[in-house]
Amino acid sequence: MAIKLKTLSDQEHLCQGNLACAGCSQILGLRQVLKVLGENTLVVNTTGCMAVITQMGVPKVPHFHVLFENAAAVASGIDDALKQQGRRDQYKLLVVGGDGGTADIGLASLSGAIERGQDFIYICFDNESYMNTGGQRSGTTPFAARTSTTPVGTVSRGEARLPALRKNMVEIIAAHNIPYAASTAIGYPMDFLGKVEKAAQVRGPSYIHCHAPCPPGWGVDSELVIEASKLAVQTGAVLLYEIENGERRITKKVSKRKPIADYLKLQARFRHILDDEKLIEQLQREVDAGFEALTARC
Amino acid sequence: MTRQFWNGNMAAAQAVRQSRVEVIAAYPITPQTHTVEYLAQFVADGELDARMVKVESEHSALSACCGASIVGSRTFTASCSQGLQLMSEVMYFASGMRFPIVMAVANRTLSVPVNIWADHQDTLVNRDAGWIQIYTRSVQEIYDMMLVAFASAEDPRVNLPAIVAYDGFILSHASEPVTPLEQSVVDDFLPSPRATERPLMDPAKPQQFGEVLFPEWYPDFEYKKHSALVGAADVLTERFAALAELSGRRYDLVERDSDPGAKTVIFGIGSMMQTARHTAAKLREQGESVAVVNLRVFRPFPEQAVAKALQHAETVLVLDRDIGYGSAGMVYPDVVRALYHAEHRPTVLNFIVGLGGKDITEQTILRSLELAKDGYRGQSVFWPDARGPQEGIAPSAQR
Structure with missing residues (x-):
């Protein structure tokens, strides 16, 4: 049953008013996700932006703010306790983390929980750096991006780690032979929510990696956040696909990809490289190669 | 139940089985490992209806217990040494969340040098974690203490996690006769895990957990947590009394072996207090005035009970099987605090003994008593079984 805008619940599971920055994309994401999952959802939240945003009674479902690196482990305990008590089927268990809590400090606990086959939906809202602490680089920060720990200086031009070495979380998780893993982007809500619906039907772990632009961190105007997310997909910087029982499928086919510069120039974090044609060309080749590689596997 | 012959890890595991724990999450570490293996076998044999979360680290072990606890399950974990240190962050989280998790610790020192043997460094450095x-x-x-721990931790006046500590190898691997309670007696002794009134994750009553608390209210929260732990002393005393009724075995926060009027008192925690007791008994036979006071509960620290147990002493030897580097042993400062306001304040000296599993023998105790004879002469911390001080090399901190 594919999710449709018309049939999306009118019920809100987040209170109005929260601590998110103007234009924050991930709080939009959580609002929509909870509409799909419904009121019998238990939320476990890593330390990170979302934990700050949802403080002080914002969610209307039980919401547990845990430590930075242990959300998947706490969720494991909830999962097993509810199973032991014979009431697991009554609830959806959602784990929410950022790229820090998921790809970096929390990767071991997430890997362990997935390997054990714990039953939860894990959503990583990836804003590509540690925004909660003011924008330091993470394992998913893109090449050349300016962050507060990869500054632009006389001998440095932002994040130096090559594009191909950036952590590919969907593939890392997929390597666990997880029943369902997917990448999505905040600019394509129906793609996102369709995947949430699929993930919710999985018995066992499921993982969704959601590209979530950050206005202050990326230097994107608040009103252009959705535009930035769409451009990420339309340029091929972010590929929307899913891996269902080992089968890869591209869920958003882009017939004519836009040049990567269109996506980069919207963001102040890439301003220092926009004049460097050679580098832009190199980045375009990386994007093309990423697209080819995925297409070859689908 | 008939008398059994169990090692320390088996005794802990059997108490967990009889406590009908629902979720167990632990990661193996020597010398705790057997506890988890025994429990896995109980589950495999259908003797314990529980789920074991076979986690990838101690950090996740305690985190999984937190998860189970917030939906109302009775939970257990076990660790020691490096594992306990990895858990440390979650220990503060668990007590702040007021989760009544019980943990068995087969005490082992901390690396490096690598050493798998007993001292109390691992639990004592976590003494302020609110457990x-x-x-x-x-x-x-x-x-016995495992049962007391579950009953006290889950008491609505407490709702705090609890550690039962036993010396690695010395107790974890040594087999001794144990007389367990009947299952029905244990069932009556422990509260029903479903009866808890703690706030739990429940969509029918949605609440937020682990929230921010701003400075204006933070001290109030901390005071409540601290008060609950201080108040746990009364609850523990109640449970000791209840256990004595059921088993005939008497325990207290502070236990004095004999001779309330003795001039010299040896004070400490753990299995070394058996050696101290044995040595003191021999000395008494020779006409010396020596007694032993065992501290059963280190947190909450029973200040008044300690002061009372030591009120007639002229010299108190605090044995610490641990060292707070750059200061003293970690039991010592609390004892000094308890005695500071005493009417007749005794001389209180600190003896660092048995680190990294070095045998604490009659000789260790006698050597400590010998060093204590001169009283305080500008030095309060002694290392009777370490080579440096024996050769006259005093740590510079003692200058």
Whole structure:
């Protein structure tokens, strides 16, 4: 049953008013996700932006703010306790983390929980750096991006780690032979929510990696956040696909990809490289190669 | 139940089985490992209806217990040494969340140098994590204290996690006779895990957990947590009394072996207090005035009970099987605090003994008593079984 805008619940599971920055994309994401999952959802939240945003009674479902690196482990305990008590089927268990809590400090606990086959939906809202602490680089920060720990200086031009070495979380998780893993982007809500619906039907772990632009961190105007997310997909910087029982499928086919510069120039974090044609060309080749590689596997 | 012959890890595991724990999450570490293996076998044999979360680290072990606890399950974990240190962050989280998790710790020192043997460094460096800490001297005591720990931790006046500590190898691997309670007696002794009134994750009553608390209210929250732990002393005393009724075995926060009027008192925690007791008994036979006071509960620290137990002493030897580097042993400062306002304040000296599993023998105790004879001469911390001080090399901190 594919999710449709018309049939999306009118019920809100987040209170109005929260601590998110103007234009924050991930709080939009959580609002929509909870509409799909419904009121019998238990939320476990890593330390990170979302934990700050949802403080002080914002969610209307039980919401547990845990430590930075242990959300998947706490969720494991909830999962097993509810199973032991014979009431697991009554609830959806959602784990929410950022790229820090998921790809970096929390990767071991997430890997362990997935390997054990714990039953939860894990959503990583990836804003590509540690925004909660003011924008330091993470394992998913893109090449050349300016962050507060990869500054632009006389001998440095932002994040130096090559594009191909950036952590590919969907593939890392997929390597666990997880029943369902997917990448999505905040600019394509129906793609996102369709995947949430699929993930919710999985018995066992499921993982969704959601590209979530950050206005202050990326230097994107608040009103252009959705535009930035769409451009990420339309340029091929972010590929929307899913891996269902080992089968890869591209869920958003882009017939004519836009040049990567269109996506980069919207963001102040890439301003220092926009004049460097050679580098832009190199980045375009990386994007093309990423697209080819995925297409070859689908 | 008939008398059994169990090692310390088995006694802990049997108490967990009889406590009908629902979720167990632990990661193996020597010398705790057998506890988890025994429990896995109980589950495999259908003797314990529980789920074991086979986690990838101690950090995740305690985190999984937190998850199980917030939906109302009775939970257990076990660790020690490096594992306990990895858990440390979650220990503060668990007590702040007021989760009544019980943890068995087969005490082992911390690396480096690498050493798998007993001292109390691992639990004592976590003394301020907001957990009840109960220490034991025998395998029977491990079994009994595990039951007391579940009953006290889950008491609505407490709702705090608890550690039952026993010396690695010395107790974890040594087999001793144990007389367990009948299952029905244990069932009556423990509260029903479903009866808890703690706030739980429940969509029918949605609440937020682990929230931010701003400076204006933060001290109030901390005061409540601290008060609950201080108040746990009364609850523990109640449970000791209840256990005595059921088993005939008597325990207290502070236990004095004999001779309330003795001039010299040896004070400490853990299995070494058995050696101290044995040595003191021999000395008394020779006409010396020596007694032993065992501290069963280190957190909450029973200040008044300690002061009372030591009120007639002229010299108190605090044995610490641990060292707070750059200061003193970690039991010592609390004892000094308890005695500071005493009417007749005794001389209180600190003896660092048995680190990294070095045998604490009669000689260790006698050597400590010998060093204490001169009283305080500008030095309060002694290392009777370490080579440096024996050769006259005093740590510079003692200058």
